[in-house]
Amino acid sequence: MRYPEALQKLIEMFTKLPGVGPKTAERYAFFLLDQPESTSQEFAVRLKELKAKTLICQICGNISEKSPCPICLDQNRDPKTLCLIADSRELAAIEATRQYNGRYFVLGGLIDTVEGIGPEKLKIRELLKKLDQEKIEEIILAFDPTIEGEATSLYLAKILRERHVRLTRLARGLPAGANLEYADETTISNALKYRNEC
Amino acid sequence: MRYPEALQKLIEMFTKLPGVGPKTAERYAFFLLDQPESTSQEFAVRLKELKAKTLICQICGNISEKSPCPICLDQNRDPKTLCLIADSRELAAIEATRQYNGRYFVLGGLIDTVEGIGPEKLKIRELLKKLDQEKIEEIILAFDPTIEGEATSLYLAKILRERHVRLTRLARGLPAGANLEYADETTISNALKYRNEC
Known part of the structure; x- marks a missing residue:
């Protein structure tokens, strides 16, 4: 095993999260290791409460x-x-x-x-x-x-x-702040098709 | 508050991790919400043990x-x-x-x-x-x-x-599997400087 069991098991938990690979999981776990114990304890409490306090x-x-x-x-x-x-x-x-x-x-x-x-x-x-x-x-x-x-x-x-x-x-069209020149063809087509009276 | 408190607090914990913004934190929390309760409970246990079982x-x-x-x-x-x-x-x-x-x-x-x-x-x-x-x-x-x-x-x-x-x-030089044509100048300079006898 690359790391002590407790650390390795936490890294494995992190890799279950969507888009988290082993290197990112290591980074998260080592970050928590560098923090005061209260941080990981509070994190644990929040996880315990997640399902218990929501419906x-x-x-x-x-x-x-x-x-x-x-x-x-x-x-x-x-x-x-x-x-x-x-x-x-x-x-x-x-x-x-x-x-x-x-x-x-x-x-x-x-x-x-x-x-x-x-x-x-x-x-x-x-x-x-x-x-x-x-x-x-x-x-x-x-x-x-x-x-x-x-x-x-x-x-x-x-x-x-x-x-x-x-x-x-929901309306189709240009998003706020868009650049017409960079907008994709479908977006511009929709903006034309669903154009509004000024 | 955007979400129920228990969910919101867990999202906030996730944003403390390095490189995790509010959207990624939401993604992680909603993923755990979709999983059986045992997943978040096990995650909580691993976090509790992190500091207790490592030194x-x-x-x-x-x-x-x-x-x-x-x-x-x-x-x-x-x-x-x-x-x-x-x-x-x-x-x-x-x-x-x-x-x-x-x-x-x-x-x-x-x-x-x-x-x-x-x-x-x-x-x-x-x-x-x-x-x-x-x-x-x-x-x-x-x-x-x-x-x-x-x-x-x-x-x-x-x-x-x-x-x-x-x-x-540690030696400086070309990493395994590198393409000479894409390697940066410092790497190639080092590879030349520290060249070995064949």
Whole structure:
């Protein structure tokens, strides 16, 4: 064994994290070794609490301390508008804009044929049940503008077609601060196609 | 707060690691959230044990489970040859070659004037004491071929000059598998300067 067992085992834990190879894992572990013991102890506490103190909101599927989550409980939010997102990180990104006042529904992923994630692995049945029970007027598809996001949008558009619900998606166009000259062709094509009145 | 407290606090712990920004920290935390609880619990145990189950060898300064470490206790290793390294990771890299059969001494860093690390922050006093007490015939300076490594080598060469000890350093030249056409000028200059008889 290259290092003492306790160090080696921690390095192995770090290599389980996404994108962390053995050299990066070593770097993390040696950094903690150089820190006061309180740092690794606090880190341990945070890891222990991660699952114990978080849960999934039974209404929207967001990660939260309580179920229903504060967003689902908020009476000031419009229950007729539902924003579909792939996971909680995207929900947090939309919340950070403070521009959206409806509710959310976390699908739990995107259709990805390469990775073998079909519609049956997403919470589509739960979504349809929700649509049966609640009076939802607009569904915003807030997925990444990627192949997986488009595939999920197309699938949902198909199965939601017969329902009386307005189906929208996040706008395509130039991102803030972009250089037209460096933007890719699809982005510029979309910016042209979806151009707005000034 | 963007996420539930327990999640947010773990993300903050991850951002303390070297080179980890908020997005990478989020990625790590959400990865653990998707794993069974046993993963984050085991991670917590490993962190708790890191400092409790490792210590610094009082003889060579290497990280170890016991002091003296197995290398210092090994009677088959030549006590007259001492390899100076900056830290335990480099010691592990040299050990992995299985080509070195002497002892080690961990300096605890390299002289780095930019970062304000002077010779007084390295274990040079301990090294001199060791040289007074033991019969060491050769000291190998096994530092990175960087400005900091060179500065440390020059400093040590100066203070060790009057002692009757052979002072060597790791060879400079082309790394295994290199392309001459892509090698930098310093590397090629060194390869020429230190050329060997075939």
